Structures are given as structure tokens and as C-alpha cells.
Amino acid sequence: MSVQRRTFLGGLGLAAAASQAAQSPEGAAALRPVGSKTRITNIKTFGVTWENNSDRPYVFAKIETNDGVVGWGEATLEGKANAVIACVGDFKEFLIGADPTLVEHHWQSMYVHSFYRAGPVMGSAISGIDQALWDIRGKLLGMPVYQMLGGPFDPSGVRGYYHVGAMPLPEIRAKAKELGVTCVKGGIPGYYEWIETHAKIKQAVQHMERMRNELGTEIDIGIDFHAKTSPAVASILCKEVEGLKLLFIEEPCPPENVAAMRKIAERCTTPIATGERLIAAYCCRELVEMGVVDILQTDINHVGGITALWKVAALAEPSGVKMAPHACEGPIGGLATLHVDASMPNFLVQEICSGVVASPKEKMWEEWLGFPAMRMVNGKFPLPTKPGLGFDLSEDAFTRYPFQGTKPMARVFHDDGSVAAW
Numbered sequence: 160m161s162v163q164r165r166t167f168l169g170g171l172g173l174a175a176a177a178s179q180a181a182q183s184p185e186g187a188a189a190l191r192p193v194g195s196k197t198r199i200t201n202i203k204t205f206g207v208t209w210e211n212n213s214d215r216p217y218v219f220a221k222i223e224t225n226d227g228v229v230g231w232g233e234a235t236l237e238g239k240a241n242a243v244i245a246c247v248g249d250f251k252e253f254l255i256g257a258d259p260t261l262v263e264h265h266w267q268s269m270y271v272h273s274f275y276r277a278g279p280v281m282g283s284a285i286s287g288i289d290q291a292l293w294d295i296r297g298k299l300l301g302m303p304v305y306q307m308l309g310g311p312f313d314p315s316g317v318r319g320y321y322h323v324g325a326m327p328l329p330e331i332r333a334k335a336k337e338l339g340v341t342c343v344k345g346g347i348p349g350y351y352e353w354i355e356t357h358a359k360i361k362q363a364v365q366h367m368e369r370m371r372n373e374l375g376t377e378i379d380i381g382i383d384f385h386a387k388t389s390p391a392v393a394s395i396l397c398k399e400v401e402g403l404k405l406l407f408i409e410e411p412c413p414p415e416n417v418a419a420m421r422k423i424a425e426r427c428t429t430p431i432a433t434g435e436r437l438i439a440a441y442c443c444r445e446l447v448e449m450g451v452v453d454i455l456q457t458d459i460n461h462v463g464g465i466t467a468l469w470k471v472a473a474l475a476e477p478s479g480v481k482m483a484p485h486a487c488e489g490p491i492g493g494l495a496t497l498h499v500d501a502s503m504p505n506f507l508v509q510e511i512c513s514g515v516v517a518s519p520k521e522k523m524w525e526e527w528l529g530f531p532a533m534r535m536v537n538g539k540f541p542l543p544t545k546p547g548l549g550f551d552l553s554e555d556a557f558t559r560y561p562f563q564g565t566k567p568m569a570r571v572f573h574d575d576g577s578v579a580a581w
Contacts, residue, residue, distance in 0.1 A: 206562030234287025289464025310502030
């Protein structure tokens, strides 16, 4: 081989290496000897307005690769869809050209290299990307995600609960018995001042008593205070309903007020649940260390995806804290949550913001995915069996639901015009 030919070919090799480096995110070079040869080629986001004037249009993320394997994730955030879509786009620079199987590395890079710690917008963007990366990883390895996480603990499925809604309680009880459902969740009526009247407190107590009386003792009941109550009012309500043997009381005060929630927990014996508004495992640490919470409810679409939800469960388990993840968005996040549930030793029950009777929302999900996603059978959500997150999905499914932007979440006020929590 002539010197000129060797020089020319060597130049091509250098050019190819330079091209590969240019197409890879910073820090990728050190990771080339490990992982797979698969590379991320594109990240797409889909805003899906499935209901007019909804404050939570779905935000789905799709990651494409050079070998044709794609991954899906959900980044839905109530009231902030446009912001999340933009944030997912910001993370393209972290991922295009990278190996999708190095999920933990990508999670750390997105979270840490963003410098400012994640709030709900960035947390939701990371969540959608993370779910999609796990989906790809499972498909490449030919395994459902829960098997990669060490599950399942219960091959028959994941215990869940439906919401009470407007359906008459006796009908809910009959339908729950028919479906084998063992748990439901309701709330308390109205909005509450910092120090509330006896009449208002009595109304809330009677509402919870009516739920227990009409649903019977064979169904577990969770009650969501939704942080509508102050620590003082919550303490009274929790004490008044101890005899109802509720499965939990959720968000008895704003979740950022850890000291106040600890005071409530010390005053009653009913288990305290919280966490749906928390981002990353770091935000749960204080609740666990201080013994404030009995049940954590972090949401896979906000907390940071499968990676973060799994870490929250691992953080909670040594302290005897149970997991009951929140899920009030779309079907992709719901299905992703089941995989983590199935591999948690401290799993309690899985939420879905649906009633005991399927609504048009669930029928739409079935059209998209080809099966009744997030509908229980004998009181449990069946586990997916296909690799990855366990479903196939076409972009064409969303053409009937074009994105119409974001509507803010509900804004409620007391009679005097002051801002009320809900």
C-alpha cells in the first residue's frame, strides 16, 4: 500500500471518528466500550388534546434509534403541557447520538447538568424520556421492564383502586364486588379555611362516615384531603375518623410543609400518604427520615420516570414505608408504573383516576393500544408480557386528537376572594 493511500485511508478514519464524536453528546466517548451499538437518532413529542378544555392534554415522548427500535414515554403535566414539550426538546442535545441502554447515565446527566434542581416541568420531561429509554432497553433485551427490575413479586398482577366519582355508593359497592376490586378512593367536600367552623368539620366527617357505611368493611377506603386542609383542621379530621379504619389519608396538608405533616401524623393512627407532587428521590428523603409518612405516592410522570420511582421505593422500603403511586394522566405512564409496582417489595396499591365503569377515556386508550389498558381483572391490573413497556403504538393514533395548547388547572377562591387550596 502506498504512503498516499495509507494517508488517505487514515484521514477517512479520523474523519469518521470526528463525525461520530460530533453526532454524540458530551461525555459519550468514555462510554463507547460498554453498552450497545444502538444509537438514539431522534426524539419526538406529541401533545394530544383528548378532551376539550382539558387542563391535562397528554404529552408523549417517542425516542427513535438507528436500528428501528423505538421507545415510548409519558411526560404529561397538568396545566403546563407547552412547557414540558419545550423541555423535552431541550434535552435532545443530551441524547441524540447516545446509547439508549445507559439509562442511569442519561438520568443523571439530565438532572445534574441542568444545574437548577428539577421542578415539575423538568421532572416531567425527564420522566417521559426515562420511560422511553427503559422501553427501548427492554425491547433490545427481549424482556418486560419489570423483569429487568427483578420482578414480578405477584405474577397475577398489581392490586389497584378506582376513584369513587359521582356514581352512587351502593352501585360502586356492587360493581366493585363484581370486579373483585378491594379498594377505592374518595375525597372530602368543599374547601377549608385555616381554622374552620364546627359545621364544616362535621360535614366532612359525615361524608367519610357515609362512605364507610355504604361501601362496607370489605372494601379498603383511601381519603384524599388534597392539601385543602390546614394542619389544625387536618388534625381534627384525622382524629375524628380514626374509627373508620381508613387505608390512608392523603395530603392532609401541603406536602412541602414537612414539619406540619409530622405533627398531624403524631396526632392520629390513620396512615398518612403523600408524594404525588414530589420530584426525584431526594425530595422524599426528609419525609422518610423524619417518620412523617406511611405511604409514598410519587407519580411516574413527574418524579423522574421509572428510574426515580424505583429509587423512591428503594429509599422507603428499609423504613417500612409503603408505595401507592399516583397515576392521573395517560395510559403510557400508567402502564410504565405497573412494571415498577411489580418489582417493589413494599408495594401497597396502585391508583388510576378512573371509575369502576370504563369511561370514553379508557375506550380511547384501548383503540390506541389494542387492549384495555389500566382496567383491573379480579381487582388487579394485569402485567404486560411483551418486551419493554409491553405495547405497540402508532403515531397515527393521535391524528384525531390534535394538540390545542394548555389550559391552567382549576383556580378556586374562598368567599372573601382569598386563594383556596384544592
